[in-house]
Amino acid sequence: xxxxxxxxxxxxxxxxxxxxxxxxxxxxxxxxxxxxxxxxxxxxxxxxxxxxxxxxxxxxxxxxxxxxxxxxxxxxxxxxxxxxxxxxxxxxxxxxxxxxxxxxxxxxxxxxxxxxxxxxxxxxxxxxxxxxxxxxxxxxxxxxxxxxxxxxxxxxxxxxxxxxxxxxxxxxxxxxxxxxxxxxxx
Numbered sequence: 001x002x003x004x005x006x007x008x009x010x011x012x013x014x015x016x017x018x019x020x021x022x023x024x025x026x027x028x029x030x031x032x033x034x035x036x037x038x039x040x041x042x043x044x045x046x047x048x049x050x051x052x053x054x055x056x057x058x059x060x061x062x063x064x065x066x067x068x069x070x071x072x073x074x075x076x077x078x079x080x081x082x083x084x085x086x087x088x089x090x091x092x093x094x095x096x097x098x099x100x101x102x103x104x105x106x107x108x109x110x111x112x113x114x115x116x117x118x119x120x121x122x123x124x125x126x127x128x129x130x131x132x133x134x135x136x137x138x139x140x141x142x143x144x145x146x147x148x149x150x151x152x153x154x155x156x157x158x159x160x161x162x163x164x165x166x167x168x169x170x171x172x173x174x175x176x177x178x179x180x181x182x183x184x185x186x
Contacts, residue, residue, distance in 0.1 A: 031086055031154065035097035038152050038160045039081055046101070047076050049165045050146060054105050057167070062174040066113025066134075074139070077104035081148070094151040094161070101148055106141040109175045138177055145169045 014020050039046070051073050059068040081099045089095040114130035122129055149164040 031088055031095055031097075032083060034154070034158065035083060035086060035095070035099075035150075035152065036081070038158055039097075039099060039148075039150070042160055042162070043079060045162065046079065046148065046165070049162065050076060050079075050101070050103065050105070050144065050167075053146070053165060053167045054107075054142075054144060057170065058172040059109060059175050060172055061111055061113060062176050064111070064113035064177050066111060068175050069110045069112060071107050071109045073105060073107050075106040077106075079103045089151075089154055094159075095154050096149065096151050096163075099148040099150075101144075101146045103144055104141050105144050106139065107173075108137050108139050110135070110137050111175060111177060113177065136177075138175060140173070140175055142170055142173055 054073065055071065059071055061068050080102045082102075083097060084100050085096075085098040087096045112133055112135045115132045115134045116128060116130060118132050119128040119130040121127075144167060146165055146167045148162070150160060150162050152158050152160045
């Protein structure tokens with residue numbers, strides 16, 4: 001039975017049911033908590049990567065005809081991590097864990113747009129001519145979801161390597177200049 005692995009490299013031959021159950025038990029009782037522990041121990045690095053990826057998103061002024069000039073992250077909320085896959089390492093290779101991360105990122109955005117309240121109407125060309133530009137800073141927040149893939153050694157010391165962090169929502173951030181006054185829940 002041991003020679004079959006040559007023809008089928010992904011097949012693992014085990015001698016007994018007890019050996020199989022031992023592998024399954026170690027997989028769920030040891031590797032999953034270890035992956036979670038290593039993730040929690042590296043939240044600072046993961047937060048920095050989330051901030052960097054968020055800054056590269058497109059920021060679009062949603063309710064005015066204008067520009068979003070600069071953005072700054074003011075806060076990254078609590079990161080909720082859900083383990084979605086776990087692959088134990090074999091033959092000296094590290095184990096791999098994939099997590100789905102969810103958090104809220106608060107930001108400030110410097111925006112500029114034409115003030116249409118002070119615009120005059122040109123009846124000949126049938127256009128509004130704005131006389132002043134509004135430049136201000138607005139605040140907003142976005143719920144962010146990301147996929148994280150990391151590898152780690154299953155023996156001491158557990159060297160963790162973040163292989164990939166990919167934001168999958170949002171793709172663009174809609175920045176609003178309107179103040180939320182609580183309507184309709186005043």
